[in-house]
Amino acid sequence: MEKLAFTFPAGRPAAGRAVTGVVSSGDLEVLLEPGRDGSTTVAVQTSVDGYGGNWTALLERVLGPGELPAAHIEINDNGATPGVVRMRIEQAFEEAAS
Amino acid sequence: MNRIDQLLARDSFIERGARRRAQALLDPGSLRELAGPFARLHSPWLAMQGLVTQSDDGVVVAKGRLDGAPTVVLAIEGGFQGGSMGEIGAAKIAGSLELAAGDNRRGIPTQAVILFETGGVRLQEANLGLAGIAEIQAAIVDLRRYRPVIGVSAGTVGCYGGMSIAAGLCSYLVLTREARLGLNGPQVIEQEAGAAEFDARNRALIWGLTGGEQRVAAGLADACVQDDSAEVRATVARLFAQGLPARHRSERAAETLAALARADASQQPAPADARGIYQGDA
Numbered sequence: 001m002e003k004l005a006f007t008f009p010a011g012r013p014a015a016g017r018a019v020t021g022v023v024s025s026g027d028l029e030v031l032l033e034p035g036r037d038g039s040t041t042v043a044v045q046t047s048v049d050g051y052g053g054n055w056t057a058l059l060e061r062v063l064g065p066g067e068l069p070a071a072h073i074e075i076n077d078n079g080a081t082p083g084v085v086r087m088r089i090e091q092a093f094e095e096a097a098s
Numbered sequence: 099m100n101r102i103d104q105l106l107a108r109d110s111f112i113e114r115g116a117r118r119r120a121q122a123l124l125d126p127g128s129l130r131e132l133a134g135p136f137a138r139l140h141s142p143w144l145a146m147q148g149l150v151t152q153s154d155d156g157v158v159v160a161k162g163r164l165d166g167a168p169t170v171v172l173a174i175e176g177g178f179q180g181g182s183m184g185e186i187g188a189a190k191i192a193g194s195l196e197l198a199a200g201d202n203r204r205g206i207p208t209q210a211v212i213l214f215e216t217g218g219v220r221l222q223e224a225n226l227g228l229a230g231i232a233e234i235q236a237a238i239v240d241l242r243r244y245r246p247v248i249g250v251s252a253g254t255v256g257c258y259g260g261m262s263i264a265a266g267l268c269s270y271l272v273l274t275r276e277a278r279l280g281l282n283g284p285q286v287i288e289q290e291a292g293a294a295e296f297d298a299r300n301r302a303l304i305w306g307l308t309g310g311e312q313r314v315a316a317g318l319a320d321a322c323v324q325d326d327s328a329e330v331r332a333t334v335a336r337l338f339a340q341g342l343p344a345r346h347r348s349e350r351a352a353e354t355l356a357a358l359a360r361a362d363a364s365q366q367p368a369p370a371d372a373r374g375i376y377q378g379d380a
Contacts, residue, residue, distance in 0.1 A: 019134075022178055023177075045150050
């Protein structure tokens with residue numbers, strides 16, 4: 001198991017909180033809560049070691065532009081593919097907004 | 099509608115995760131989750147063993163109403179660690195059942211549904227998981243003095259180990275054809291007694307002897323339902339409306355043991371024979 005932490009620029013704090021996905025094989029759990037104005041933090045625990053580069057690239061692509069609301073994001077990953085990770089994060093933002 | 103249209107129109111219960119299963123059972127808008135993911139009750143033991151934890155430890159506690167009656171749904175997430183019962187998840191279930199029994203003693207007739215999707219104890223948490231399962235069993239027996247405790251196992255994990263005993267203690271048990279119910283899982287039986295005793299690769303044998311349809315026919319469960327959220331909900335509501343059974347299944351254990359003692363164990367029984375054993379005519 002590996003733990004990773006990231007910080008990205010962001011917009012206004014997210015409107016609410018949301019949880020998406022479960023820690024089952026090939027899936028992940030995303031917990032999203034409103035963050036401090038202008039900054040999003042991501043804490044990842046993943047069952048697969050040595051993929052820090054992939055996580056950095058993926059999160060940079062989703063959160064790097066800083067257009068999404070500010071959030072504290074916690075990810076508990078059980079070997080999800082990058083596509084699934086992105087989908088779960090976007091699902092969490094969508095549910096937190098509604 | 100033809101069969102394909104019916105299949106596509108059906109709201110599958112099995113495909114729902116634990117949280118959405120609880121939503122399917124409770125009246126719309128009544129659900130309030132207790133000790134939820136943001137309480138971050140992670141298993142302290144999995145992390146020490148290098149395993150990724152889930153923020154609700156794989157158990158959803160959902161308080162709400164079912165047809166207006168105060169109800170708590172305890173939904174086990176089969177996708178996380180096989181729905182195994184660790185210290186935290188088991189304590190969430192046992193604690194909720196104890197609170198529901200306390201409600202009843204104060205005049206609030208809270209009832210409980212447990213969604214079993216579990217292989218039993220979480221081996222990584224060993225005795226703490228076993229102690230938790232014992233607490234769940236004690237709490238079921240306490241609560242069922244006041245209001246029915248209904249167990250549902252939809253699949254695909256099924257219900258095994260100590261939690262199958264908990265399922266046996268429930269007032270009523272609802273299964274789908276996809277569900278399986280047994281004390282030991284097929285691979286455990288094969289490992290301990292050999293493939294001649296039980297071939298864990300023979301799916302027809304597994305479902306024939308331990309599947310939902312068979313368990314209901316043998317009298318070890320009360321209803322076999324389609325994988326349909328509306329039908330599961332309607333069946334649970336109907337059983338609650340029946341009230342407590344005259345005698346719980348576990349109170350009929352002596353009859354079941356006597357029937358098993360009369361059964362001929364020298365031959366591997368076919369599913370139809372096994373049904374007969376429990377009816378006491380084999």
